[in-house]
Amino acid sequence: xxxxxxxxxxxxxxxxxxxxxxxxxxxxxxxxxxxxxxxxxxxxxxxxxxxxxxxxxxxxxxxxxxxxxxxxxxxxxxxxxxxxxxxxxxxxxxxxxxxxxxxxxxxxxxxxxxxxxxxxxxxxxxxxxxxxxxxxxxxxxxxxxxxx
Amino acid sequence: xxxxxxxxxxxxxxxxxxxxxxxxxxxxxxxxxxxxxxxxxxxxxxxxxxxxxxxxxxxxxxxxxxxxxxxxxxxxxxxxxxxxxxxxxxxxxxxxxxxxxxxxxxxxxxxxxxxxxxxxxxxxxxxxxxxxxxxxxxxxxxxxxx
Amino acid sequence: xxxxxxxxxxxxxxxxxxxxxxxxxxxxxxxxxxxxxxxxxxxxxxxxxxxxxxxxxxxxxxxxxxxxxxxxxxxxxxxxxxxxxxxxxxxxxxxxxxxxxxxxxxxxxxxxxxxxxxxxxxxxxxxxxxxxxxxxxxxxxxxxxxxxxxxxxxxxxxxxxxxxxxxxxxxxxxxxxxxxxxxxxxxxxxxxxxxxxxxxxxxxxxxxxxxxxxxxxxxxxxxxxxxxxxxxxxxxxxxxxxxxxxxxxxxxxxxxxxxxxxxxxxxxxxxxxxxxxxxxxxxxxxxxxxxxxxxxxxxxxxxxxxxxxxxxxxxxxxxxxxxxxxxxxxxxxxxxxxxxxxxxxxxxxxxxxxxxxxxxxxxxxxxxxxxxxxxxxxxxxxxxxxxxxxxxxxxxx
Numbered sequence: 291x292x293x294x295x296x297x298x299x300x301x302x303x304x305x306x307x308x309x310x311x312x313x314x315x316x317x318x319x320x321x322x323x324x325x326x327x328x329x330x331x332x333x334x335x336x337x338x339x340x341x342x343x344x345x346x347x348x349x350x351x352x353x354x355x356x357x358x359x360x361x362x363x364x365x366x367x368x369x370x371x372x373x374x375x376x377x378x379x380x381x382x383x384x385x386x387x388x389x390x391x392x393x394x395x396x397x398x399x400x401x402x403x404x405x406x407x408x409x410x411x412x413x414x415x416x417x418x419x420x421x422x423x424x425x426x427x428x429x430x431x432x433x434x435x436x437x438x
Numbered sequence: 439x440x441x442x443x444x445x446x447x448x449x450x451x452x453x454x455x456x457x458x459x460x461x462x463x464x465x466x467x468x469x470x471x472x473x474x475x476x477x478x479x480x481x482x483x484x485x486x487x488x489x490x491x492x493x494x495x496x497x498x499x500x501x502x503x504x505x506x507x508x509x510x511x512x513x514x515x516x517x518x519x520x521x522x523x524x525x526x527x528x529x530x531x532x533x534x535x536x537x538x539x540x541x542x543x544x545x546x547x548x549x550x551x552x553x554x555x556x557x558x559x560x561x562x563x564x565x566x567x568x569x570x571x572x573x574x575x576x577x578x579x580x581x582x583x584x
Numbered sequence: 585x586x587x588x589x590x591x592x593x594x595x596x597x598x599x600x601x602x603x604x605x606x607x608x609x610x611x612x613x614x615x616x617x618x619x620x621x622x623x624x625x626x627x628x629x630x631x632x633x634x635x636x637x638x639x640x641x642x643x644x645x646x647x648x649x650x651x652x653x654x655x656x657x658x659x660x661x662x663x664x665x666x667x668x669x670x671x672x673x674x675x676x677x678x679x680x681x682x683x684x685x686x687x688x689x690x691x692x693x694x695x696x697x698x699x700x701x702x703x704x705x706x707x708x709x710x711x712x713x714x715x716x717x718x719x720x721x722x723x724x725x726x727x728x729x730x731x732x733x734x735x736x737x738x739x740x741x742x743x744x745x746x747x748x749x750x751x752x753x754x755x756x757x758x759x760x761x762x763x764x765x766x767x768x769x770x771x772x773x774x775x776x777x778x779x780x781x782x783x784x785x786x787x788x789x790x791x792x793x794x795x796x797x798x799x800x801x802x803x804x805x806x807x808x809x810x811x812x813x814x815x816x817x818x819x820x821x822x823x824x825x826x827x828x829x830x831x832x833x834x835x836x837x838x839x840x841x842x843x844x845x846x847x848x849x850x851x852x853x854x855x856x857x858x859x860x861x862x863x864x865x866x867x868x869x870x871x872x873x874x875x876x877x878x879x880x881x882x883x884x885x886x887x888x889x890x891x892x893x894x895x896x897x898x899x900x901x902x903x904x905x906x907x908x909x910x911x912x913x914x915x916x917x918x919x920x921x922x923x924x925x926x927x928x929x930x931x932x933x934x935x936x937x938x939x940x941x942x943x944x945x946x947x948x949x950x951x952x953x954x955x956x957x958x959x960x961x962x963x964x965x966x967x968x969x970x971x972x973x974x975x976x977x978x979x980x981x
Contacts, residue, residue, distance in 0.1 A: 314878075317666070342795075342914075343890075343909065344892055344907070344913070348905045348907075357894070359892070364814075368881050368883070389794070390795055391794060391796045391914055391917050415623075417623040418503075418539070418626070419503035420503070422502070428538045428628065429631065458624060458625045460647045461649055463650075464650075465650055465651070466730075469713065472710055472713035472717075473713070498625075499627060501623075501626060503624050533644055534628075534632065537628035537631065538631060557732055558650065
């Protein structure tokens with residue numbers, strides 16, 4: 291797979307992409323604005339038939355990072371979509387209408403980071419115990435929050 | 439011989455409860471049933487319901503979600519019952535003790551009769567633990583108890 | 585549609601090894617919907633990893649699941665080593681592959697046993713677990729423990745395989761191969777198993793793609809993926825082997841894929857041992873000073889499918905974020921397609937077919953066999969009836 295050509299092609303196809311970066315051998319990270327997420331997910335999952343792997347959610351300095359991992363098994367590349375959500379309004383469209391298997395991980399991220407997935411078919415508690423207090427999210431960085 | 443000693447004399451029926459384990463201890467317990475160790479020759483067997491059991495084996499850390507269920511299972515158990523904590527996790531919390539979903543070692547939840555540490559304990563260690571628990575106490579200790 | 589019956593199962597139930605709770609909505613014998621509640625096994629491992637150093641994380645990820653205690657360190661090592669750009673010695677690569685494949689053999693034997701147990705075929709259960717013991721002994725000789733091997737470290741492995749261990753391992757492998765032949769015979773030629781497993785819990789290639797299922801589950805539906813070949817790591821590009829696929833997609837196909845994969849694993853280990861004996865004894869670990877800032881994504885093929893680890897480092901001595909995806913996380917969801925519409929009794933084996941590892945997933949689902957037969961028979965009649973049925977099936981084949 292010619293990765294230089296691939297990067298040029300995907301930038302042509304989606305001009306809104308902010309940055310494309312090869313982070314490691316056979317690992318590509320595509321930084322996109324939130325609005326582009328459904329379109330590029332559809333393109334990768336349905337048209338290019340990339341395999342859905344998982345979503346990583348992370349509390350970083352500038353906001354909540356959601357990293358959607360897909361795998362191109364014909365070449366062994368792992369393609370990741372990086373979406374940055376602001377700390378104040380952590381909301382994003384649910385991808386369940388495109389990728390069926392994504393339902394569980396979105397519920398898990400709701401639990402651990404408090405990110406709201408719009409139009410999720412079953413936005414209920416998934417991992418944490420019933421006694422866990424509402425509004426307490428174990429993976430949010432608490433120290434940073436107080437500093438702000 | 440009291441009723442308790444009589445009831446644990448032979449043919450122990452065992453109920454296995456996994457509170458939040460990594461599967462290793464559970465597999466080693468199942469391993470005890472298979473041909474190499476074959477605990478059924480001592481009359482021990484795994485039963486499907488706590489209501490039939492003499493011994494409750496607990497593996498894994500007690501998570502906040504399983505804590506209430508562990509208590510409930512213990513309450514349903516016919517008394518007297520022997521509770522054995524298998525593996526490092528129910529004994530102390532082991533490597534997971536710093537987790538946010540950890541609700542304390544097993545002896546903070548229900549009374550425990552024996553601890554079999556190890557990660558996971560070998561099947562021989564489990565057998566040895568149960569045997570030590572059931573062996574008659576040494577004479578001096580038996581006298582002290584009188 | 586008739587009245588729906590809800591069959592609640594769990595969280596503690598005789599059929600289940602681990603705690604979880606689920607509801608089965610049934611119309612008569614047919615499963616119309618399933619719901620599950622999870623989190624009983626949630627230990628917060630990803631958070632614990634963030635408080636350990638890079639070296640210590642190996643011991644935590646190894647305890648995600650007792651059966652995959654090589655696969656998780658494997659994927660984690662791939663991720664961390666890719667951040668640091670660490671080149672590991674050839675000897676370490678070979679040893680890693682040997683331990684990984686031994687684990688595959690032990691895990692598949694375990695699954696064959698459990699699947700037999702779910703079907704009520706306890707002979708296979710006892711056989712498979714008996715023949716698994718020599719493999720575990722081998723682990724004890726090579727790594728020092730029957731489970732949780734603590735074999736991996738950043739830049740290599742912690743223990744070497746010397747000549748004595750290698751000869752012992754070759755002997756065990758020959759033995760395991762014979763026993764595998766026996767198990768393949770017991771499963772593949774048994775008319776009852778054919779009748780019980782064929783056409784049950786079928787998954788199409790589209791289902792696999794929709795849920796992102798991996799490993800033997802995917803390969804049994806004709807989806808030709810295997811991380812060991814697609815993105816080679818350790819010594820998998822130094823040996824000859826093939827990916828087993830079959831297009832049927834039912835439970836029988838999954839059993840077939842797993843059984844045949846064991847032969848491939850045996851062959852990989854043998855080739856690795858030959859290469860290892862050619863290598864001069866030497867370094868098994870590269871020196872690694874520190875892990876620089878960056879993102880590492882590593883994956884490895886576990887017995888159940890792809891294990892995926894995402895590690896972010898800020899240049900300090902512990903990961904900032906460590907995301908773990910176990911194969912069962914994606915495979916378990918497929919039972920929405922494989923169980924719904926089938927009978928309740930098929931649901932148990934259809935779920936078991938993906939080899940769900942509940943502690944990996946930190947959540948689990950299993951199905952209880954619900955019996956509602958009105959027709960009563962005594963034991964002798966039942967035996968006669970089953971003998972007749974076996975005979976009929978045998979004629980059909």
